Amino acid sequence: MAEVLLSVDRLTMRFGGLLAVNAVSFEVRAGDITALIGPNGAGKTTVFNCITGFYKPTGGRIIMHRPNGGDLELAGMPGFLINQRAKVARTFQNIRLFAGMTVLENLMVAQHNTVMPNVARGLLAVFGLGNFRHLEAAAIEKARHWLDRVGLIERADEPAGSLPYGAQRRLEIARAMCTDPRILCLDEPAAGLNPRESDELSALLMSIRDDGCAVLLIEHDMGVVMRISDHVIVLDHGVGLADGTPTEIKANKHVIAAYLGEEDPEDIAEIVA
Amino acid sequence: MAYALQQLINGITLGMIYGLIAVGYTMVYGIIGMINFAHGDVFMIGAFLSLIALTGLGMLGITYVPLALFLTLIFAAGIAALYGWTIERVAYRPLRGSFRLAPLISAIGMSIALQNFAQVAQGARDKNLPELIPGGFKIFEENGFVVQLSWMQIVITVVTVALLGLFTWLVTKTSLGRAMRACEQDMKMTSLLGIDVNRTIGLTFVIGAALAAVAGLLFLLYYGSINFYIGFNAGVKAFTAAVLGGVGSLPGAVIGGLAIGLIEAFWSGYASVEYKDVAAFSVLIVVLIFMPTGLLGRADVEKV
Amino acid sequence: MIKALKDAGISALIALGIFGAMVGLPSVVGEGGKLSLDPQPWTVAIIVAVVFIGRLGMVLWQANRKPRVKAKSAAHSKYTISNVAGPLLLIVAVVLPMAGDRYLIDVGVLVMTYVMLGWGLNIVVGLAGLLDLGYVAFYAVGAYSYALLAQTFGLGFWTCLPLAGLLAAFWGMLLGFPVLRLRGDYLAIVTLAFGEIIRVVLLNWTQLTGGPNGISGIPRPTLFGLKFTLGDGPDTFAGFFHLTPSVTYRVAFLYYVIFGLALLTNWVSSRLRRLPLGRAWEALREDEIACRALGINVTTTKLTAFAIGACFGGFAGAFFATRQAFISPESFTFIESAIVLAVVVLGGLGSQIGVALAAIVMIGGGEVFRDFNEYRMLIFGLALVVVMVVRPRGLVSGRTPSVSLGKGVHIAADMMSQGHG
Structure with missing residues (x-):
C-alpha cells in the first residue's frame, strides 16, 4: 500500500450552534484518487475548507506527511502557507477564475511564488535585476505545458471569463496544477459538464494521478466517482459513514440508506435485494 | 463626578443627532451597498431649510414655538425627502448594477455640488439663530459645578x-419594510416577485433624507449656528457611526452614533477639544481592527 | 406629446420644491445679526422654466430617437485611440513650456501633479482594487516631510525627495498593516478617517507644523546646484547660461521636474504591471480567495500596493511643497482625495492613458471655469455626476494582458472586476 500523504484525524468544525463536521477521520494516500462523497449538506466542502486553510477547525488534526520526513500540521495554518509549504492546491465549487485576466495570465499568477520568491526580488525586477527573466520564461513554459494538457493552448490569450463553462473548469484545474501540488483538491469538478466533457475530465484526473499527484475530490456524479476513484469516503450529516474502495462502498448498506433517505438499514437491504 | 455627568448628557445629545443621520447611511448601504456621500449634505440642506422656515414663520408672525417647530419639521423633512428622492433618481x-466605484464618484460629485449650491444660494457666512427653547433645569450641584x-x-x-x-416599526412591521429587507437580500429576486424595486429604493432615500433633515433642524436648534460646510463633518462622523455600529444594522447606527457622541464629549471634556475628531476616528480604526464588521454587524463567514 | 408635457410638468414641480426655498428664500443677516428672508421669485421662476423646457426637450428627443445598435468593435477601436493618444500627449507635454506662456505652464504643472497623483493612486485602486479615500494623507506626509527636513536640517529638494517618498511609504505600511484585512467600504472609511487624522494633527501640532499658519519659505529646487532666483550671479541658472533672468525659467523647470516625476511613476507602475507583483495585484482585484488558494500572501501583496502608491503620493507632496514654497493643512482636505480618486475612476481603472486624459479634462477643464468663482465647484460636482452616468467605466476602459503567447488582445472592461477591498 502506498504511503499516507495526508491524515485527517477527528476533524471537527462548528459554526455557532451548528456542528458541520463531527470528528471525521480519513487518509489520503500518494498516487490515489480519493473521493469524498455524501448528500448535500454532509459537510464535504467544509472539510475541504479546513484542509486548505479557509476555515480554522474547531477541533482535530490535519497532518501533511512530507516526503523529506517533516510532518506539517495544517489545522489553523493560513491558506496561502498551506499551498506554499504543504503543496495542497484546490479548485472551487463555483469557479473562481481571474475573469478579467487572460488564460495564460491565470496560470502565471499561480506561479507567483516561483517567479517572485520575495518582495525585494519582485521590486528589483522593475530595474531588470535578478534572474527574473529566466524564471518568467520557465513559468511560461510550464503554463504552455498545462494549456496543452487541458486543451486550451489555442485560447491562451483570451480572457478567462469568456471561456465556456467546461473550459473554465479545466482551466481552474490547470491553474491549481501550476502550483506544483502534492495533493489536488477538487470541489465538484464535473458539475455542469456534459457526458463527453465528464469523460475528458476523468481522463485528465487519471493522468494527473499517474504523474504522481494525489487527487482528493468532492463529486456528485457517481459515474465519475466510481470509475476513477481508488478510495471513497462517505460523509453524512458531518459524520464519516463509510470508507473503502468503490466496490465496497457500492455494497455498503449505510451509504445506500443515506442516499435514499431510509432510516432503517434492514429495509434498505430488502429494497436493494 | 458632576463634570462627567454633564459630559455624558452632552455626549448623548450629540450622539442622538449623529444617530439620526447614521440611520440614513446604514439604510442606503444596506439596500444598495453604496456609501451615499451626499447624505451629510442633505443634512446640511435640512438645516438650511429649517432656518428658512423658522425665519419665514417669524416674519409671518407665527411665534408660538411648538407650532413653529412642528411646521418647520414638516417642511424641512418634506423638502429634504424630495432632495433625497431626486438625488437617487438623477x-x-x-x-444601478453598474461598477462599484461609479456610484461612489457620482455621490462625491453630488456632495460637492450640494455644498456649493447651498453656498451660492444661501451665502457662505455662518447663519445664527436665536435660542428658541431656552432654559432647562439643574440636576445637582457639586463644588460649585452645576449639572444642567x-x-x-x-x-x-x-x-x-x-x-x-x-x-x-416601519422597517420591521410594514410591507414597505419587508420590501426593503427583501431588496437588501436579493434585488433581482425581489423584482421577480413583483415588487417595485426602484420605488422601494427611492423610498429608502426619502426616509433617510427626512431623518437627516430632522437631524439638521435639531442641530440648528442646539448649536444655533450653521453654514454650508457642516454637512461634510457631520456626514463623515455619522458614516463613521454607522460603520462602527455595523453597516446595515439600525440599532447599530444608533449605538454607533451614541458612541461617537460620547467619545467626542468626553475627549473634549478631559483631553483636548482640538483632537476630538482624532479620538473618534482612532476608536473607529481600533474597533474595526478587532471587529472587522463593526459592533453589531453580522460577522460574515466567507463563502468559498 | 401630452405624456411628455405631463412628465415635464412633474419635473417642474419637483424643481419648484427643490429650489423654491433654497434659492427663492435666501436668508440674509440684517442689522444686529437679525435674520430675514429676501424672496427671489424670478430666479426660481427661471429655474423652473428651464427645467420644464429641458425635460420636455429630453423626453421628446428620446421618443424620436432611432434606437442605436451598439457598435461591437467599440472596445477595440478605443484601444487604438489610446495607442495614438499616448505619444501625442507626450509630445505636447514636452513642448508645452516652449510656448513660454507662464499661465499655461502653471496650469500644466497643476495638471501634471494630478496626473502623477492619479497614477500613484491607480496602483492602489485600479490595479489592486483597494478603495483608498485618504490618499491625500500621503501627499501631506510627503509635503511636510520635505518642508520640515529642509527647515530643520537645511537639506535640499533632491536629497529630501527620496526621503519624503520613503516616509510616505512607511506611513502607508503603518496604516495598511492593521487595516488591510478589512473588506470593501470598511477599508474606505478607515482610509478616510486616517486622512482626517493626519490633517487634524497637522492643524493642531503647532510647534512642529505651524498649525493653520503652515510652513513658509520652503526652498526651491536647483538644477545641479543652479538656482532659479532672479539674480544673475554665476550660481543661478540665468547667470550660468548668460540669459536674461526670468520667472518663466523657474516655472518651466518646475514643470519639467513634475513631468519627470510623473513619467517615473508611469514607468514604474506600467513595468510592475507586467511583473509578478503587479499581476498579483490584479489577481487580487479579480478574486482574493482564489489568490489565497494559489499561495499568494494577500496581506504582503496589498501592503506593497499601498506602500508603493503612498510613495508616489509622497513624491508628489514634496514637489507640491517646493513648488508652492508654502504649505498649510488647508491644501490636504478630503476634497483632494476625492478629486484624485475621481481622476482615476473617470480615466478608467487601471488605465494609464485614461488617467492622464481624465486629469487634463478635469483639472484643465476646471481652469476654464476659474472665472465663474463660486459656481466653479458647483459645476465641477455636477459634471462628475454627469460623466459617471454617461461613462460609468471611465474614458478608457479595459486592460491589455501583461503577458501573451501570440498577439495580446485587449480585454473589455465588462469582464473585469473592480475589487472588493
Whole structure:
C-alpha cells in the first residue's frame, strides 16, 4: 500500500450552534484518487475548507506527511502557507477564475511564488535585476505545458471569463496544477459538464494521478466517482459513514440508506435485494 | 463626578443627532451597498431649510414655538425627502448594477455640488439663530459645578427616540419594510416577485433624507449656528457611526452614533477639544481592527 | 406629446420644491445679526422654466430617437485611440513650456501633479482594487516631510525627495498593516478617517507644523546646484547660461521636474504591471480567495500596493511643497482625495492613458471655469455626476494582458472586476 500523504484525524468544525463536521477521520494516500462523497449538506466542502486553510477547525488534526520526513500540521495554518509549504492546491465549487485576466495570465499568477520568491526580488525586477527573466520564461513554459494538457493552448490569450463553462473548469484545474501540488483538491469538478466533457475530465484526473499527484475530490456524479476513484469516503450529516474502495462502498448498506433517505438499514437491504 | 455627568448628557445629545443621520447611511448601504456621500449634505440642506422656515414663520408672525417647530419639521423633512428622492433618481439610479466605484464618484460629485449650491444660494457666512427653547433645569450641584439638563437636550432626545421607534416599526412591521429587507437580500429576486424595486429604493432615500433633515433642524436648534460646510463633518462622523455600529444594522447606527457622541464629549471634556475628531476616528480604526464588521454587524463567514 | 408635457410638468414641480426655498428664500443677516428672508421669485421662476423646457426637450428627443445598435468593435477601436493618444500627449507635454506662456505652464504643472497623483493612486485602486479615500494623507506626509527636513536640517529638494517618498511609504505600511484585512467600504472609511487624522494633527501640532499658519519659505529646487532666483550671479541658472533672468525659467523647470516625476511613476507602475507583483495585484482585484488558494500572501501583496502608491503620493507632496514654497493643512482636505480618486475612476481603472486624459479634462477643464468663482465647484460636482452616468467605466476602459503567447488582445472592461477591498 502506498504511503499516507495526508491524515485527517477527528476533524471537527462548528459554526455557532451548528456542528458541520463531527470528528471525521480519513487518509489520503500518494498516487490515489480519493473521493469524498455524501448528500448535500454532509459537510464535504467544509472539510475541504479546513484542509486548505479557509476555515480554522474547531477541533482535530490535519497532518501533511512530507516526503523529506517533516510532518506539517495544517489545522489553523493560513491558506496561502498551506499551498506554499504543504503543496495542497484546490479548485472551487463555483469557479473562481481571474475573469478579467487572460488564460495564460491565470496560470502565471499561480506561479507567483516561483517567479517572485520575495518582495525585494519582485521590486528589483522593475530595474531588470535578478534572474527574473529566466524564471518568467520557465513559468511560461510550464503554463504552455498545462494549456496543452487541458486543451486550451489555442485560447491562451483570451480572457478567462469568456471561456465556456467546461473550459473554465479545466482551466481552474490547470491553474491549481501550476502550483506544483502534492495533493489536488477538487470541489465538484464535473458539475455542469456534459457526458463527453465528464469523460475528458476523468481522463485528465487519471493522468494527473499517474504523474504522481494525489487527487482528493468532492463529486456528485457517481459515474465519475466510481470509475476513477481508488478510495471513497462517505460523509453524512458531518459524520464519516463509510470508507473503502468503490466496490465496497457500492455494497455498503449505510451509504445506500443515506442516499435514499431510509432510516432503517434492514429495509434498505430488502429494497436493494 | 458632576463634570462627567454633564459630559455624558452632552455626549448623548450629540450622539442622538449623529444617530439620526447614521440611520440614513446604514439604510442606503444596506439596500444598495453604496456609501451615499451626499447624505451629510442633505443634512446640511435640512438645516438650511429649517432656518428658512423658522425665519419665514417669524416674519409671518407665527411665534408660538411648538407650532413653529412642528411646521418647520414638516417642511424641512418634506423638502429634504424630495432632495433625497431626486438625488437617487438623477445620480444613482442610472448607475444601478453598474461598477462599484461609479456610484461612489457620482455621490462625491453630488456632495460637492450640494455644498456649493447651498453656498451660492444661501451665502457662505455662518447663519445664527436665536435660542428658541431656552432654559432647562439643574440636576445637582457639586463644588460649585452645576449639572444642567436643558429643555433643548430633552427635546432632541424625545424627538430622536420617537422617530427611531416609528422607523423601526416601519422597517420591521410594514410591507414597505419587508420590501426593503427583501431588496437588501436579493434585488433581482425581489423584482421577480413583483415588487417595485426602484420605488422601494427611492423610498429608502426619502426616509433617510427626512431623518437627516430632522437631524439638521435639531442641530440648528442646539448649536444655533450653521453654514454650508457642516454637512461634510457631520456626514463623515455619522458614516463613521454607522460603520462602527455595523453597516446595515439600525440599532447599530444608533449605538454607533451614541458612541461617537460620547467619545467626542468626553475627549473634549478631559483631553483636548482640538483632537476630538482624532479620538473618534482612532476608536473607529481600533474597533474595526478587532471587529472587522463593526459592533453589531453580522460577522460574515466567507463563502468559498 | 401630452405624456411628455405631463412628465415635464412633474419635473417642474419637483424643481419648484427643490429650489423654491433654497434659492427663492435666501436668508440674509440684517442689522444686529437679525435674520430675514429676501424672496427671489424670478430666479426660481427661471429655474423652473428651464427645467420644464429641458425635460420636455429630453423626453421628446428620446421618443424620436432611432434606437442605436451598439457598435461591437467599440472596445477595440478605443484601444487604438489610446495607442495614438499616448505619444501625442507626450509630445505636447514636452513642448508645452516652449510656448513660454507662464499661465499655461502653471496650469500644466497643476495638471501634471494630478496626473502623477492619479497614477500613484491607480496602483492602489485600479490595479489592486483597494478603495483608498485618504490618499491625500500621503501627499501631506510627503509635503511636510520635505518642508520640515529642509527647515530643520537645511537639506535640499533632491536629497529630501527620496526621503519624503520613503516616509510616505512607511506611513502607508503603518496604516495598511492593521487595516488591510478589512473588506470593501470598511477599508474606505478607515482610509478616510486616517486622512482626517493626519490633517487634524497637522492643524493642531503647532510647534512642529505651524498649525493653520503652515510652513513658509520652503526652498526651491536647483538644477545641479543652479538656482532659479532672479539674480544673475554665476550660481543661478540665468547667470550660468548668460540669459536674461526670468520667472518663466523657474516655472518651466518646475514643470519639467513634475513631468519627470510623473513619467517615473508611469514607468514604474506600467513595468510592475507586467511583473509578478503587479499581476498579483490584479489577481487580487479579480478574486482574493482564489489568490489565497494559489499561495499568494494577500496581506504582503496589498501592503506593497499601498506602500508603493503612498510613495508616489509622497513624491508628489514634496514637489507640491517646493513648488508652492508654502504649505498649510488647508491644501490636504478630503476634497483632494476625492478629486484624485475621481481622476482615476473617470480615466478608467487601471488605465494609464485614461488617467492622464481624465486629469487634463478635469483639472484643465476646471481652469476654464476659474472665472465663474463660486459656481466653479458647483459645476465641477455636477459634471462628475454627469460623466459617471454617461461613462460609468471611465474614458478608457479595459486592460491589455501583461503577458501573451501570440498577439495580446485587449480585454473589455465588462469582464473585469473592480475589487472588493
